[in-house]
Amino acid sequence: xxxxxxxxxxxxxxxxxxxxxxxxxxxxxxxxxxxxxxxxxxxxxxxxxxxxxxxxxxxxxxxxxxxxxxxxxxxxxxxxxxxxxxxxxxxxxxxxxxxxxxxxxxxxxxxxxxxxxxxxxxxxxxxxxxxxxxxxxxxxxxxxxxxxxxxxxxxxxxxxxxxxxxxxxxxxxxxxxxxxxxxxxxxxxxxxxxxxxxxxxxxxxxxxxxxxxxxxxxxxxxxxxxxxxxxxxxxxxxxxxxxxxxxxxxxxxxxxxxxxxxxxxxxxxxxxxxxxxxxxxxxxxxxxxxxxxxxxxxxxxxxxxxxxxxxxxxxxxxxxxxxxxxxxxxxxxxxxxxxxxxxxxxxxxxxxxxxxxxxxxxxxxxxxxxxxxxxxxxxxxxxxxxxxxxxxxxxxxxxxxxxxxxxxxxxxxxxxxxxxxxxxxxxxxxxxxxxxxxxxxxxxxxxxxxxxxxxxxxxxxxxxxxxxxxxxxxxxxxxxxxxxxxxxxxxxxxxxxxxxxxxxxxxxxxxxxxxxxxxxxxxxxxxxxxxxxxxxxxxxxxxxxxxxxxxxxxxxxxxxxxxxxxxxxxxxxxxxxxxxxxxxxxxxxxxxxxxxxxxxxxxxxxxxxxxxxxxxxxxxxxxxxxxxxxxxxxxxxxxxxxxxxxxxxxxxxx
Amino acid sequence: xxxxxxxxxxxxxxxxxxxxxxxxxxxxxxxxxxxxxxxxxxxxxxxxxxxxxxxxxxxxxxxxxxxxxxxxxxxxxxxxxxxxxxxxxxxxxxxxxxxx
Numbered sequence: 001x002x003x004x005x006x007x008x009x010x011x012x013x014x015x016x017x018x019x020x021x022x023x024x025x026x027x028x029x030x031x032x033x034x035x036x037x038x039x040x041x042x043x044x045x046x047x048x049x050x051x052x053x054x055x056x057x058x059x060x061x062x063x064x065x066x067x068x069x070x071x072x073x074x075x076x077x078x079x080x081x082x083x084x085x086x087x088x089x090x091x092x093x094x095x096x097x098x099x100x101x102x103x104x105x106x107x108x109x110x111x112x113x114x115x116x117x118x119x120x121x122x123x124x125x126x127x128x129x130x131x132x133x134x135x136x137x138x139x140x141x142x143x144x145x146x147x148x149x150x151x152x153x154x155x156x157x158x159x160x161x162x163x164x165x166x167x168x169x170x171x172x173x174x175x176x177x178x179x180x181x182x183x184x185x186x187x188x189x190x191x192x193x194x195x196x197x198x199x200x201x202x203x204x205x206x207x208x209x210x211x212x213x214x215x216x217x218x219x220x221x222x223x224x225x226x227x228x229x230x231x232x233x234x235x236x237x238x239x240x241x242x243x244x245x246x247x248x249x250x251x252x253x254x255x256x257x258x259x260x261x262x263x264x265x266x267x268x269x270x271x272x273x274x275x276x277x278x279x280x281x282x283x284x285x286x287x288x289x290x291x292x293x294x295x296x297x298x299x300x301x302x303x304x305x306x307x308x309x310x311x312x313x314x315x316x317x318x319x320x321x322x323x324x325x326x327x328x329x330x331x332x333x334x335x336x337x338x339x340x341x342x343x344x345x346x347x348x349x350x351x352x353x354x355x356x357x358x359x360x361x362x363x364x365x366x367x368x369x370x371x372x373x374x375x376x377x378x379x380x381x382x383x384x385x386x387x388x389x390x391x392x393x394x395x396x397x398x399x400x401x402x403x404x405x406x407x408x409x410x411x412x413x414x415x416x417x418x419x420x421x422x423x424x425x426x427x428x429x430x431x432x433x434x435x436x437x438x439x440x441x442x443x444x445x446x447x448x449x450x451x452x453x454x455x456x457x458x459x460x461x462x463x464x465x466x467x468x469x470x471x472x473x474x475x476x477x478x479x480x481x482x483x484x485x486x487x488x489x490x491x492x493x494x495x496x497x498x499x500x501x502x503x504x505x506x507x508x509x510x511x512x513x514x515x516x517x518x519x520x521x522x523x524x525x526x527x528x529x530x531x532x533x534x535x536x537x538x539x540x541x542x543x544x545x546x547x548x549x550x551x552x553x554x555x556x557x558x559x560x561x562x563x564x565x566x567x568x569x570x571x572x573x574x575x576x577x578x579x580x581x582x583x584x585x586x587x588x589x590x591x592x593x594x595x596x597x598x599x600x601x602x603x604x605x606x607x608x609x610x611x612x613x614x615x616x617x618x619x620x621x622x623x624x625x626x627x628x629x630x631x632x633x634x635x636x637x638x639x640x641x642x643x644x645x646x647x648x649x650x651x652x653x654x
Numbered sequence: 655x656x657x658x659x660x661x662x663x664x665x666x667x668x669x670x671x672x673x674x675x676x677x678x679x680x681x682x683x684x685x686x687x688x689x690x691x692x693x694x695x696x697x698x699x700x701x702x703x704x705x706x707x708x709x710x711x712x713x714x715x716x717x718x719x720x721x722x723x724x725x726x727x728x729x730x731x732x733x734x735x736x737x738x739x740x741x742x743x744x745x746x747x748x749x750x751x752x753x754x
Contacts, residue, residue, distance in 0.1 A: 631750065632749075632750030633746065633747055633750060635676070635685075635746060635747075638676060638677055639677050642673065
């Protein structure tokens with residue numbers, strides 16, 4: 001089959017097909033949606049599904065083929081030649097090209113694999129929506145940009161994907177833009193991301209300036225990853241600011257303190273979107289970027305510490321907020337923020353492979369959690385408050401048990417996927433800094449607690465609905481159930497490729513990424529690692545059991561506990577008032593300065609008044625003076641003419 | 655002895671009187687007559703020089719000017735008649751529709 005394809009196109013072209021399929025799907029469905037809107041007609045669902053779901057599946061097939069082909073080589077890496085030259089300046093050439101290596105292959109597989117499942121799920125979930133075709137167009141476009149992000153061979157091309165996914169995220173959060181709240185959530189996500197992107201851009205500029213002033217003969221290709229890696233020593237003096245600025249961009253995209261506030265609001269979008277963009281793929285772009293630049297980050301212990309501290313802080317902070325949320329998607333959103341914190345913690349302590357490992361397993365089980373919650377919301381006709389659920393396990397068994405599997409995985413229960421990845425992170429953190437380990441360890445317990453609180457309240461115990469509503473609850477259609485089952489399998493088995501040597505595995509995943517990522521070796525013994533794994537397993541498991549018991553059987557207990565810690569409860573319940581603090585400290589000052597100075601003074605008086613209207617008035621003024629000469633009295637004209645003639649004569653004669 | 659200078663001074667005086675008339679008088683007919691006066695003074699200069707230099711070119715010119723002046727008088731008077739028909743006035747300061 002592959003041989004037949006390669007008769008007609010080169011292997012490089014074949015690799016480009018990964019990007020071509022989603023883009024094609026996006027364009028086709030986008031045009032169909034536009035035409036349908038102009039003609040005021042309905043689009044055919046069948047054609048939409050054909051292109052919308054066909055594109056990611058084909059793309060996945062190509063990725064898998066490339067994966068298998070590269071397994072046969074020793075280096076596992078390749079670069080396609082430049083497709084075209086994007087920018088050509090005196091001292092700067094930017095080529096558009098792809099880089100295929102173990103890291104980007106893992107990312108691309110996750111994106112296209114999980115992406116395909118979510119596309120299929122969307123067929124059932126969005127089936128009744130009138131924006132069906134538009135939705136698939138956006139989703140395919142997102143997939144295209146995300147693949148650009150992870151396959152790009154230069155930092156600038158990566159930034160193209162980075163901005164593209166931001167755009168698609170905005171479009172999909174505000175997908176139901178008739179609702180002003182949802183449109184606002186999209187805007188918030190966009191603006192917060194822009195703040196981070198400013199940092200990213202400054203980082204790029206700093207790299208450019210530094211490399212330029214070093215007068216190297218790079219052939220102008222500054223931002224290519226291979227070039228950057230080769231000339232990393234030139235960047236040592238500016239490594240700390242560059243890494244911090246780029247990390248600030250990652251904070252925006254990956255929802256870390258201080259820029260995490262957009263992610264909970266992003267839950268306004270359709271649930272499959274939350275699963276794909278705001279859990280599995282886009283939000284991990286920051287983690288990918290830092291891992292991709294691991295050769296740069298390892299040069300600067302300061303930036304690494306900052307990454308680790310921010311990651312650990314976010315992991316714990318978001319987990320505490322997740323404890324008390326009542327909206328099913330908000331809980332999952334804070335859980336996502338918290339898990340992303342773990343990934344950054346891993347990056348910060350130098351365990352880059354553990355971060356990518358957790359990124360992958362997290363994509364599986366968090367996508368599953370979101371799709372499961374979507375299944376529940378679908379069955380409950382849009383109700384998202386978990387206090388109004390309860391006892392759903394009998395009505396929707398597939399959703400319930402896949403959800404439980406995902407929760408066990410995220411809580412880090414042996415032998416599911418999340419256990420191995422989280423254990424790898426905690427183990428490396430333990431060897432690096434015991435305080436950070438403590439924070440991560442506490443967060444792991446909280447993760448188990450809030451997930452099983454969610455499960456206890458939603459699926460088990462007494463139902464909080466009346467009989468009639470409960471009877472109407474039904475299991476989701478096959479197009480939604482099948483992705484759930486497949487993701488459940490991945491959530492169970494996805495971690496087995498990274499079983500550490502201490503547990504009798506070969507840590508295959510680590511070796512697979514070894515040729516790309518920098519690595520800080522750990523000194524702990526295998527016994528220690530085993531004990532630590534056992535401890536964190538027991539720690540998570542007992543929290544999971546307690547939470548499940550309390551919230552499915554003894555639902556009045558929490559109320560009594562809350563009575564005792566009223567103040568703390570109030571603080572956490574309101575999410576530490578971070579949004580309000582930002583409002584007072586950042587948004588309002590900016591608004592006030594903008595309104596009072598930039599608008600009323602600078603714009604209205606200076607630019608409009610003085611420059612725009614001022615120019616007009618000046619011309620009018622001189623015009624009025626000159627127009628007095630045109631009195632309409634012919635004799636005056638003649639007099640002036642004579643005067644001129646006499647003066648001219650005077651000038652000529654003397 | 656009447657020299658060339660006498661003629662030229664006389665022509666200049668006539669021309670100045672004509673200019674003065676055009677600039678100061680309100681009645682369009684008188685302005686018109688003043689213009690004729692200016693033309694005549696120029697003719698006088700032509701003739702004087704023709705005589706002084708012994709060449710006939712100036713006299714030919716005068717004939718041309720006379721012909722053009724006759725045509726101009728016809729057109730000019732036509733305009734004045736049209737003006738009077740439209741505006742019932744012959745005073746130029748009452749015709750100021752070109753005012754800026």
